[in-house]
Amino acid sequence: MKLILLSGGSGKRLWPLSNDARSKQFLRILDMDGQDEKVSMVQRVWEQLKKNGLSDDSYISTSQSQVEILNNQLENEIRLVVEPERRDTFPAISLAASYLYSMSSVSLDETIVILPVDPYVEDQFFENVKNLDQVLNDSGADIALIGVKPTYPSEKYGYIIPEQIDNNQFYTNVNTFVEKPHHSEAVSMISQGALWNCGVFAFKLNYLIDLLIELGLPIQYETMLSQYGQMPSTSFDYKVVENAKNIVVSPYHGYWKDLGTWNTLTDEMTNPIVGKGYISEDSINSHLINELNLPVTVLGLSNIVVAVSPDGILVSDKDESPRIKEILKSDTSRPMFEERRWGYYQVVDYSQNKEKDQILTKKICITAGNNLSYQYHIFREELWTIVSGEGELVLNNSIQTLKKGDLIRIPPKTMHSVKAISDLEIIEVQMGSNLIEEDIIRLSTDWSEIIKFCIK
Structure with a gap:
């Protein structure tokens, strides 16, 4: 059995802590047994996967913008399948399936489980996840879902209507789905044994591969990657689940919660x-x-x-x-805080002078042992003030040490990188006509490769 965790989101529902660079699953405000520091939803789920022996068979499907924060929070323990552009869950799951099939040589008979990267559940939930393999084998179904027993008539969840309820069975056939019903409909459906759709489902790999072939879509990972922009931008539920002929649901009666809004998240603090x-x-x-x-x-x-x-x-x-x-749906403000694979940065100030030059001030924190990429900028000059810590600076292929109080000027088109020997804090002042995050040409992220540039 292989697990594909979906990590996406635009970051608006938990503003101002979440943004386009740091979606809700990355906010470090939850407690977890055995951890002194606050953890994020994705860190909590990953620990539960490890505890239940599932992490080694898990992959995360995500967008390019979340790669660095995932590596930062999960300490490079994960295998990522990265979308070249954001689309929807059908292309994201298809890309991950094609990776398993053509790059990891996963058997077509393998059970593939899809789940969100941020469910707030008890450990027992993952026993239900493990059971999905047996449910598919016993039922012969195309797709097996996990349905959560509702605790109140919510209008924000989809509902799964089973054909009959038998608490002695692992699963039952699905009659129909109802997406986000009105309150009165939800009350009626709960009385009939309806379950919340929690976004967890399983299928055999050959089921999706055969479907992609039928739709005339590529099944080789590299081909799908190159043609990703032509994939239909639609949800997996709409494209696949709603058209499946044989679906079963496995009820989960334990604790489950979607911490997607401030009112639900604060309940768990x-x-x-x-x-x-x-x-x-x-x-x-x-x-x-x-x-x-x-x-x-x-x-x-x-x-x-x-x-x-x-x-x-x-x-x-x-x-x-x-x-x-x-x-905030029309807000286009740039994120003022981002976690990266090497640490984090925070925007301190932004202004524009009389000559129309932009000035952006950042606090950059690089954790010990990590480094920035070897890079240069086209449009901006940077001035660095070393506030604390020690590091090594590579500047146009020459190496020097950094310490508290040092001042470094980096003109445009100057190759540079820094590695933190101890936790390193830098105040960076950017000046130029076009201060955008995209103004960066990366040459390497591997420190040993960066040093080779200097040896040459």
Whole structure:
């Protein structure tokens, strides 16, 4: 059995902590047994996969923009299948399946399980995941789903209507699906034994490979990668699940929750305050999440969430917090905080002078042993001030040491990289006519390869 975890998302529902570079699954605000520091949803799920013996058979399907943060948070333990561009779940799953088939030589009889990268579940949930292989073999079904027993008549989930309920069986046939019904419909369906669709399903690899052939789509990974922009941009549910002739569902009766909005996420926080701040005792059921080094105080306000980050400030009634996605749908602001494979950066200030030159100030933190890529920029000049730590600097193929207090000027088209010997903090001031993240030409990310440039 192989698992494909889907990692996507635009990062709007948990703004301002989440953004286009750091979706909800990467926010480090959850507690986990045995961990002193806060963890993200993806870190929590990965630990559960390891605990249940599933991590070695797991792959993550993601977009290029999330590769570095996944490597940072999961410490390069993972195997990634990277979309060349964002489309939808059908092309993403198809690309991953073609990788397993043509690059990893996975048997066509192998069970493939698809699941989100961020479910908030008990460990028992993964026993149900393991059982999907047996469910497919016993039922002969095209697709096997996991359905969650509803706890209330929600309008934001899809519902699976089984043909009959037998608590002594691992699975039952599926009658139909209803996507996000009205409250009254949800009440009626729950009374009939309907289950929430939690986005977990399984199929034999040959089922999807045969379907791709039937649709005239490539099954070789390299070919699909080169033609990815021509793949139909549609969901797997719409393209495959809704057209499958034989579907079964395996009920899960344990705890499951989608932590996709501030009101659901704060329910699972053990401490009402993350970061610097204070909440008065008469502020009932209120939470403060503060990523800045400025104190925030909440007085006499109940049932609210206050979230503060370099991207902005949210003050919202918890029940109204899901509206933030709609409000921000046309926002195109650049992310002010990003995690990378080497550490993270935070935008401190941005301005434009009288000559129309742009000036961007960043705090860059590189963790010990990691390095930036060997790179140069076309349009911008950079000035570095070393605030703390020690490192090695490569500048136009020459090597020098870095220490606290050093000042480094990097003109446009100057090749440069730095490796942190100890945790390294740099204040970087960018100046130029076009300050964009895309203004970067990477020559290498491997430090041993970078040193070879200097030896030459």
